[in-house]
Amino acid sequence: MKASLDGSNQSGEKMAAMDELPLVLVHALPPFEISFKGRLQSRFQLIDSLDSTFAPHVSVLLCVGPSPVSSDTLRHLPSLQCIVGSSAGVDHIDLAECRRRGITVTNAGPSFCEDGADFAIGLLIDVLRRISAADRYVRAGLWPMKGDYPLGSKLGGKRVGIVGLGNIGSEIAKRLVAFGCRIAYNSRNKKSSVSFPYYANICNLAANSDILIICCALTKETHHLINKDVMTALGKEGVIINVGRGALINEKELVQCLEQGQIRGAGLDVFENEPDVPKELFELENVVLSPHKAIATPESFASLQELIVGNLEAFFSNKPLLSPVNLE
Amino acid sequence: MESIGVLLTSPMNPYLEQELGKRFKLFRFWDFPSADDFFREHSKSIRAVVGSSFIGADAQMIEALPKMEIVSSFSVGLDKIDLVRCKEKGIRVTNTPDVLTEDVADLALALILATLRRICESDRYVRSGAWKRGDFKLTTKFTGKSVGIIGLGRIGSAIAKRAEGFSCPISYHSRTEKPGTNYKYYPSVVELASNCQILVVACALTPETRHIINREVINALGPKGVVINIGRGLHVDEPELVSALVEGRLGGAGLDVFENEPNVPEELLALDNVVLLPHVGSGTVETRKDMADLVLGNLEAHFLNKPLLTPVV
Numbered sequence: 001m002k003a004s005l006d007g008s009n010q011s012g013e014k015m016a017a018m019d020e021l022p023l024v025l026v027h028a029l030p031p032f033e034i035s036f037k038g039r040l041q042s043r044f045q046l047i048d049s050l051d052s053t054f055a056p057h058v059s060v061l062l063c064v065g066p067s068p069v070s071s072d073t074l075r076h077l078p079s080l081q082c083i084v085g086s087s088a089g090v091d092h093i094d095l096a097e098c099r100r101r102g103i104t105v106t107n108a109g110p111s112f113c114e115d116g117a118d119f120a121i122g123l124l125i126d127v128l129r130r131i132s133a134a135d136r137y138v139r140a141g142l143w144p145m146k147g148d149y150p151l152g153s154k155l156g157g158k159r160v161g162i163v164g165l166g167n168i169g170s171e172i173a174k175r176l177v178a179f180g181c182r183i184a185y186n187s188r189n190k191k192s193s194v195s196f197p198y199y200a201n202i203c204n205l206a207a208n209s210d211i212l213i214i215c216c217a218l219t220k221e222t223h224h225l226i227n228k229d230v231m232t233a234l235g236k237e238g239v240i241i242n243v244g245r246g247a248l249i250n251e252k253e254l255v256q257c258l259e260q261g262q263i264r265g266a267g268l269d270v271f272e273n274e275p276d277v278p279k280e281l282f283e284l285e286n287v288v289l290s291p292h293k294a295i296a297t298p299e300s301f302a303s304l305q306e307l308i309v310g311n312l313e314a315f316f317s318n319k320p321l322l323s324p325v326n327l328e
Numbered sequence: 329m330e331s332i333g334v335l336l337t338s339p340m341n342p343y344l345e346q347e348l349g350k351r352f353k354l355f356r357f358w359d360f361p362s363a364d365d366f367f368r369e370h371s372k373s374i375r376a377v378v379g380s381s382f383i384g385a386d387a388q389m390i391e392a393l394p395k396m397e398i399v400s401s402f403s404v405g406l407d408k409i410d411l412v413r414c415k416e417k418g419i420r421v422t423n424t425p426d427v428l429t430e431d432v433a434d435l436a437l438a439l440i441l442a443t444l445r446r447i448c449e450s451d452r453y454v455r456s457g458a459w460k461r462g463d464f465k466l467t468t469k470f471t472g473k474s475v476g477i478i479g480l481g482r483i484g485s486a487i488a489k490r491a492e493g494f495s496c497p498i499s500y501h502s503r504t505e506k507p508g509t510n511y512k513y514y515p516s517v518v519e520l521a522s523n524c525q526i527l528v529v530a531c532a533l534t535p536e537t538r539h540i541i542n543r544e545v546i547n548a549l550g551p552k553g554v555v556i557n558i559g560r561g562l563h564v565d566e567p568e569l570v571s572a573l574v575e576g577r578l579g580g581a582g583l584d585v586f587e588n589e590p591n592v593p594e595e596l597l598a599l600d601n602v603v604l605l606p607h608v609g610s611g612t613v614e615t616r617k618d619m620a621d622l623v624l625g626n627l628e629a630h631f632l633n634k635p636l637l638t639p640v641v
Contacts (some may be wrong), residue, residue: 046599114471118494122441128446131438131605133449138604139597143590149605154612156430178493179437180430276457282455287448289454297445297469 006258019043021118022316025058025077032065036305039055044312050076051328060084060310060315069093082321084311086304088112088168088295089245090325091218098171099327109323110167111303112295117171118212119294121242123267127239128289133285153237153264156180158183161209163202163225164216164244172213184208202226206233211241218245228253231263238263243294246272255280258287271293329631330538333373335366335385335393340402344587345618348378349626357383363455367392376400376627381560382589384408391418398630400623404428404483406627407533407560408641414641421641422626425482427618428610433486435609436528436558439476439582440491442603443554444468444526449600471495477522478517478540479531481583483558487530499524502531521548533560541565546572554580558609561587570595573602598615 028034038060040046047054050073059081063069069083072095083093085107098105126132129152134169137149158174162169162185173183173196181268184197185296186205189255191198199205202225206212212234216222226240226249240263257263259279265286274292281287288313309320334346334352334368348354355374360366364584377385381403387410390396390567396421396566396606399409406423414421439492442448446467453464475491477484477500488498488511501520506513513519517540521527527549531537541555541564549555557564566587573596580601587608596602625637 024459082467114495115469118441118470119445119447122438122445122447124439125434128439128440129435129608131442131603132423132448132451134605134608135442136452138592141597143592143606147590149611151611151616152608154431154614155434175490175493178490179434189528276455277459288451290447290450291459291464293450293455293464293467296464296466297333298466299469 002117010018022312023054023058023060025050025052025055025061025326026064027061027067027069027073028064032067032191034062034064035082037300038304039309040312045221050318053100055120060269060312062086062312063093066092071212072189074098074103074179082106082315083310084315085325086181086308088116089246091245095219095325095327104321105264105325105327106321106323107325108295108304109307112300113167113171113305115300116215116243117175119240119269120168120172120267120291121175121214122212123243123269123288123290123294124213124239124241125155127153127265127267127286128158129155130285132288138326140190152201157182158210159184159208160211161185161199161205162196163187163205163212163214163248165194165196166216168243172215181211203230203233207235210237212240213239214242214248216244218247224250226254228257231257234263236262236264237263239267241267243269246270246274251278258284279285329628330574330634332380332631333370334374334376334627335370335374335396337377337379337385340378340380340382342621343617344378344402344623346462347620347624352376354629361389363392370394376630377409377439378402378623378627382407385414386410387413390414390419390473397500398422398627402619402623405533405560409459410517415565419641420630420636420639422623422636422638423640424610424619424622425638427622428615429482429486431489431612431615432558435482435605436487436530436556437490437555439558439603439605440526440528441470443556443580443582443601444470444473444554445602460623472497473526474499474524476500476514476527477511478502478520478529478537478563479559480509480511481531481596483531484528487528488545496526517545518548521545521553524549525552525555528556529563530561531559532565538562539565541569542566543572546578548624549578551576552579554578554582556582557572561585561589566593570598573593573599 021044026046026048034188059079061083063085074097083105090107134149159182159183165185165187166252186199186202267288269290288304314321332352335355337357371392374447375395375397377399379385379401385399390413401423404423404425450464471494475496479503480500501514570593582603584605628637
């Protein structure tokens with residue numbers, strides 16, 4: 001059993017007086033950990049185990065990375081009122097149980113949206129213009145030997161379908177307008193403040209797009225949202241970029257479509273069973289693969305840290321949370 | 329027009345080659361063992377040269393082809409054409425501006441993103457199986473970083489417009505300040521380099537802009553700086569760039585062009601903080617067709633005594 005963070009071991013835990021620092025359970029399954037424990041320890045009393053004698057009194061859980069918060073986890077925490085998440089996605093949290101118990105959930109809010117958008121666009125231009133493949137070609141010494149690299153495809157004028165027009169999707173749309181792309185989107189609901197064409201049906205969006213960029217939340221409804229039908233509707237010249245969650249796409253069908261040339265190519269930051277990547281993809285020149293790092297810059301993590309501290313402080317001072325997730 | 333002799337300097341585009349063959353008497357420069365062999369046999373037959381960024385029409389070629397009336401370049405860059413000599417001899421010159429502006433600007437952004445966010449490197453990381461052993465490192469954020477552009481012409485302006493979408497403050501250096509932009513102007517490249525993190529070369533190659541990126545500029549850019557070159561290899565003092573990258577005096581580089589293509593300095597092939605591309609700036613199916621049509625349109629206009637579509641000289 002790991003030592004609790006006040007330095008004493010489990011059997012010698014000190015009971016916190018009610019007027020000491022507020023209690024926060026740091027829920028971090030290995031290998032996930034937070035880099036700013038010191039900063040938190042100056043304002044909060046941290047415990048790190050569901051079996052701690054303090055667990056029944058804990059009102060806030062800080063969820064580190066995708067450490068799962070299941071109904072079993074929640075059963076250990078009868079006083080829990082809030083889960084402060086540290087990622088854009090909340091698919092690792094039993095939201096139905098949170099809804100039932102009235103537990104609020106926060107996520108990374110806008111911390112990651114610029115970097116996520118930048119990376120999605122980097123992946124997109126890479127797939128269309130074959131950047132990684134051409135860089136490999138040069139590094140292998142093939143330019144003097146085999147001559148010019150095969151032509152890519154122009155981005156300007158292409159129709160981009162954004163699946164999920166949230167924080168990240170909006171930033172992607174804003175950037176792509178400057179490249180001369182035509183934007184349309186699919187979302188749970190039409191956004192009245194947005195002028196881009198809305199498609200309620202994902203196959204219709206695909207049929208009217210050259211490119212699909214997947215950046216929506218993973219839920220029961222969106223699991224395997226992108227399947228063979230959607231890819232067929234997208235067509236042989238179509239490109240798929242995924243910076244959401246691996247399970248948004250039926251990975252087996254994606255691999256088949258790519259192998260058979262049913263779509264032009266794909267840029268993938270996420271996979272169904274990370275860090276495992278279907279080995280068939282390693283044989284393909286028309287995919288760009290990334291190890292789930294679209295949002296990983298020092299700036300986004302600094303911004304996340306501020307947000308997490310801000311959410312914790314807002315909770316304990318009864319102020320509105322900074323980045324609450326709508327659980328409906 | 330089938331009797332008009334046209335020289336194609338290199339196998340630059342199959343569609344262009346095919347169309348030239350249909351409309352003119354086409355000579356392929358690379359079919360001959362040497363330039364001299366070609367000139368000896370066919371010098372009097374050539375009335376038009378179709379050149380590229382690889383082989384254009386230099387002084388030797390112009391002197392060797394007394395019947396040459398027009399050089400139609402399959403490029404926007406004119407650095408491989410002896411423009412002075414063409415002007416003297418009344419030889420017309422056309423290029424392919426505008427049709428490739430967007431693709432080249434897109435490529436500049438692709439290089440910036442790939443270099444800062446290590447996209448090619450992380451693709452290698454996944455393909456090698458390294459992800460199973462551990463996470464990739466953090467990479468450098470692009471949004472909001474300062475971008476300095478050398479040359480605010482068609483391509484430079486298109487790059488600026490795209491970078492603005494990423495909230496990047498834009499500054500530039502040009503021969504003269506351009507009215508009507510919000511971008512900050514610097515009268516020297518060194519000052520520009522001292523005040524930006526990402527330095528993009530987007531100007532024409534002329535005797536004045538040769539090695540415009542030199543040791544002084546690289547030092548001003550510094551260990552967190554990145555050079556992006558979508559111009560010509562000769563814009564950069566390549567050995568200086570290489571040593572700065574190897575020694576860590578420069579943060580990274582995204583390069584589509586090199587001093588001696590298709591040869592790339594071997595030291596660069598071993599570096600992770602560079603992206604190396606085989607001169608693909610305008611390399612899309614759509615744009616190369618548009619460029620080819622412009623070359624064909626210019627040649628047709630010339631031989632039908634109509635105004636040229638995109639004349640330079």
